[in-house]
Amino acid sequence: MIRRALILSVAILAVAAPVLAQSEPYRVFDTRPVITEGPYLVATSETTVTIVWLTDTPSHAEVRYGPGSDLSMVAQPQLDGLVPVGTRHVVHLNKLLPGTSYSYEAVATRVVKLNAYWPDKGLDVRSGPHQFITFDRRSPSVSFSVVTDTHEDTGRINRLNQAIDWGSTDFLVHTGDAFHWIDTEEHLFRAWLRPTTAGLAHTKPLIYARGNHELRGPFARRLFDYVPVPEGRFYYARDAGPVHLIVLDTGEDKPDDTNVYAELNRTVPYRADELAWFREHVKTTARVSEAPFRVIVMHQPGWGWLVDGPDAWVETANEAAVDLVIAGHRHRFSYAPPGPDVDHSYHLLVVGQDQVARVDATTSELKVAVTSTDGSIVHTLVIPRR
Ligand SMILES: [Fe+2]
CATH class of the missing domain: 3.60.21.10 (Metallo-dependent phosphatases)
Incomplete structure (x- = not known):
């Protein structure tokens, strides 16, 4: 397994991260962030949870989630109208249902260069899916x-x-x-x-x-x-x-x-x-x-x-x-x-x-x-x- 990973990483180095053929009007490089910490959950409430994780390189983040095993809902943070780009990612989920089991996937997409126009992007990394249960005052x-x-x-x-x-x-x-x-x-x-x-x-x-x-x-x-x-x-x-x-x-x-x-x-x-x-x-x-x-x-x-x-x-x-x-x-x-x-x-x-x-x-x-x-x-x- 380790040898395979080594060969793969050598292969990636050898091709010098070419721009992928893709449909986006900006460059997307063949590079993904690595999740270095988390995701972990902070202070769930009956209707909210906060999800935190770190990546090794600047990325933007979102969380896919839903009740049970559903992952069709998406939470995408913004700060003053901009999508946060960094290595520490915080996503607050809200409007959740009390006492409900949810699945979630933390997603981080690499931002290679934050140009004013046509920033260079990379690919995404996903953690999970993992599960959590919201609090519920009605629970006995x-x-x-x-x-x-x-x-x-x-x-x-x-x-x-x-x-x-x-x-x-x-x-x-x-x-x-x-x-x-x-x-x-x-x-x-x-x-x-x-x-x-x-x-x-x-x-x-x-x-x-x-x-x-x-x-x-x-x-x-x-x-x-x-x-x-x-x-x-x-x-x-x-x-x-x-x-x-x-x-x-x-x-x-x-x-x-x-x-x-x-x-x-x-x-x-x-x-x-x-x-x-x-x-x-x-x-x-x-x-x-x-x-x-x-x-x-x-x-x-x-x-x-x-x-x-x-x-x-x-x-x-x-x-x-x-x-x-x-x-x-x-x-x-x-x-x-x-x-x-x-x-x-x-x-x-x-x-x-x-x-x-x-x-x-x-x-x-x-x-x-x-x-x-x-x-x-x-x-x-x-x-x-x-
Ligand atoms: Fe103390």
């Missing part, structure tokens, strides 16, 4: 797995992947600090997305809550491009079976004027905007009170560094009758039940570094089991419906 159950603070340890990510029962997991949540800091796109994939998406296998979506370490490093400002959601921000909500899931960004763990940030952090207005969204969301979204359970996933269990402290956030979560908050950051397991000794009326679960929190929700209870990658059970918890 949902199961998901949560990992956290993988901190660039790819061996750890592989062990966590092995500990996850993928067949019965509807989606994976990573509650942040996948990095010490983020350097480059290659670093982003090598230290986190490549091993993580290997577990997701093109079919299960990733839901990501940003950690404080992901606000650091030269590539931190590009992170969202690789875990994009249609909302365009790191905080949003999803309905998955009996769970109304709220994803929050707990920002940095130190004040903006801490010297190490050299006045390049401005989390005060950012977190104020996020708090305004959180308050408005729980007040105006009917599903928040109607869902059997409300779960928040976020990085810092203490809500991060906040100029006014966390009281307004805790109060909002309490008033919204949030049942469970799942966080990380401390690298060690802890659990604080609601009660008179604490200020919160939710169960607070802090997942350790080499642990998987598995949540199985039905309309009557939330079952949580935290296990270690060595197979031991760390904690189990059953939260009945209020």
Whole structure:
């Protein structure tokens, strides 16, 4: 097989990529992009999914998709009226049906030279078809797995992947600090997305809550491009079976004027905007009170560094009758039940570094089991419906 591939590539080199005989009024070269990462799925909702992949050379992208095994629908992105051409491809599918299995094929077509007129094109590459299932609030159950603070340890990510029962997991949540800091796109994939998406296998979506370490490093400002959601921000909500899931960004763990940030952090207005969204969301979204359970996933269990402290956030979560908050950051397991000794009326679960929190929700209870990658059970918890 390898020898055949070698002979083929030598043959292609030998003919020096001739222009194909074709009907297009522009040149099409005999060259295809290579898909180097993905496709992977980000934060499916009941009607949307975001598909991301990389190619080695500049290309334009589309996704063919449809319910069941149908691939007759096409999603073609545009940005300000232009078809994006690059090596990172993001396609949002929308107007999907809840609780429906879809097939999809990621397609990238090489753009050899982006001339003003008659750009030179190449051929396409396709990945798949793969499948995904949209979320559905009417579904009587949902199961998901949560990992956290993988901190660039790819061996750890592989062990966590092995500990996850993928067949019965509807989606994976990573509650942040996948990095010490983020350097480059290659670093982003090598230290986190490549091993993580290997577990997701093109079919299960990733839901990501940003950690404080992901606000650091030269590539931190590009992170969202690789875990994009249609909302365009790191905080949003999803309905998955009996769970109304709220994803929050707990920002940095130190004040903006801490010297190490050299006045390049401005989390005060950012977190104020996020708090305004959180308050408005729980007040105006009917599903928040109607869902059997409300779960928040976020990085810092203490809500991060906040100029006014966390009281307004805790109060909002309490008033919204949030049942469970799942966080990380401390690298060690802890659990604080609601009660008179604490200020919160939710169960607070802090997942350790080499642990998987598995949540199985039905309309009557939330079952949580935290296990270690060595197979031991760390904690189990059953939260009945209020
Ligand atoms: Fe952290």
